[in-house]
Amino acid sequence: MMRSAPRPLLWLAALLAVYLCAPFLASIPQIGHADWASVDWRATWSAVGVSAASASVAALIILAGGVPLGYWLARSSSRWTALLGFVVQLPLALPPLTSGVLLLFLLGPYSWIGRVFGGMLTDSFAGIVLAETFVAAPFLIVAARSAFAAVDPVFDDVAATLGHHAGSRFFRVMLPVAWPAIRAGLALAWLRAFGEFGATVMVAYHPYSLPVYTYVVFGGQGLPAMMPLLLPTLAIALVCAALSIYSRGNRAGTLAKMDNGDEPPVIAATSATASAAPDLRLAVQLARHLGTFSLDIAWAPSTRRLAIIGPSGSGKSMALRLIAGLEPNEGGAVTLGGIDLDGQPPERRQIGYMPQDYGLFPHMTVAQQLAFPVDADTASAQYWLEHLGLAALVDRLPHQLSFGQRQRVALARALTRHNQLLLFDEPFAALDTPRRRRLQQSLRDLQREISAVTVIVTHDPDEAALLADEVLVIEHGRVLQSGPVEQVFEQPATMRVAELLGLHNVGQGVIKAPGLIEARGGFVLETADRSIPSGCEVMWRVSSHAIVPSPNGVHVGVIGAVGLRHGERYVSVNVGSVCLEFANEDDGRHESDRCQFAIDPAGVSVWRCRV
Incomplete structure (x- = not known):
């Protein structure tokens, strides 16, 4: 149920809404005074065609360069990038006529660029496109920058661990997730280009675009003769508004009722998936410095079910990211079964990585999630769909799944690659206690079935004791104690270790x-x-x-x-x-x-x- 806004806010909202609607209402009585007989429809439709075509070409140019630029501005934190972000938004603050003058300095017939092109960049269709591109580009760049900044970086991390290189991650994950906001920015850029007058009239008075032609008619024949020319612009605005409303309604209609059945299926060991376990052993030497925090860990466990436990801010998640190759390991080593992983990028490490919120891509169905890994095994994906109780959910998007279902989808996605190393970053932190206990037991059963090394990051001692045979206790980026679970829990090395393990x-x-x-x-x-x-x-x-x-x-x-x-x-x-x-x-x-x-x-x- 929608809550009513405070009365002062409601009045302010109503006042602005009335002002925005009033010009349209005021134009209705004037329709009868329009000089329809004097309209040169051939010139009018020519101007409409020029504006629509130039705006479309400008929008394509802006899309091709603005999306990568927005992504770069969103991902880079350098001062030069911040300065560039400021400069590319300046056309928003400049009067359009000023923008036109600046473009003449660059593209005019007496500039060096203009002389190279023989003066063809002004008073031409190309001049209109260049003027509209300069004025309208910031709308898309700002939208793209905001859209990419809002995309959780964990999606890029998960896609990397699933075997995708940077280009594939951008086009298959980052861009689709950010696309709704980019699409809105593209629509604004197109509309801004279609209605651009000031810069266009300075750079390309001919051929007439619709705004320039409307101004010429108004100057020569007055308001009655100009009024019919407003119809194409209003029609386009109405179409865009209708499409926007339809798009929002269509997205809302796709929301399905969430199935909250979080009961995990019983997982029993089976020869179909439990291959002969190789002698896999993980050994890590991790070093990372970020500001005043430094991580320095060495650990060589002798079993395959492992846990890293520590308080918030101890470096648990950072350690997991270093093992996954998602952050640089500054002077250490990561080996698995004698294979050096430290020199390999995350897409080549053949690992499964599950962040705290599972990292399911919001634009992919369950079936698409399982098919996304580079070397996904179709037979294995089908097996895990059935085995984890997901067969009836293959057409659902992540927002249509419960927490338990999302966790099982993420598990199945990681298992379709026959990974040798599975990394879990507090996978049950967001769940209530009964649901968490059921899913912990389900994961424990799964650990018995697969031969991969599993590393669980947690702050819950009971979870570590259930899901691991060996545990590493860390704090402030340093090892407090490591060893078999029974030994560490029965004989903590210090009182601080006992406190972190919740021992009495x-x-x-x-x-x-x-x-x-x-x-x-x-x-x-x-x-x-x-x-x-x-x-x-x-x-x-x-x-x-x-x-x-x-x-x-x-x-x-x-x-x-x-x-x-x-x-x-x-x-x-x-x-x-x-x-x-x-x-x-x-x-x-x-x-x-x-x-x-x-x-x-x-x-x-x-x-x-x-x-």
């Missing part, structure tokens, strides 16, 4: 005697592990099941919080500066209550501090 009942301390740990604030723990000698700095972890409330317990604390986690009731107890959590279904315990408990030494693990 973890702390630091010193071995005071074999089996005795003194933690912060004098809190003493007993452990069954007596292998670490006295005086060593250690980290420890207490299993929540090892904490047993008991009136005879040797530990006494104060309950800090009581809450639910995964449907179970957890109690947080503060013992000095140490906080311990344990599951407890006794709803008689409340915050600030005194709690006495015992800790089973067998449930206390201890290891030396690694850093």
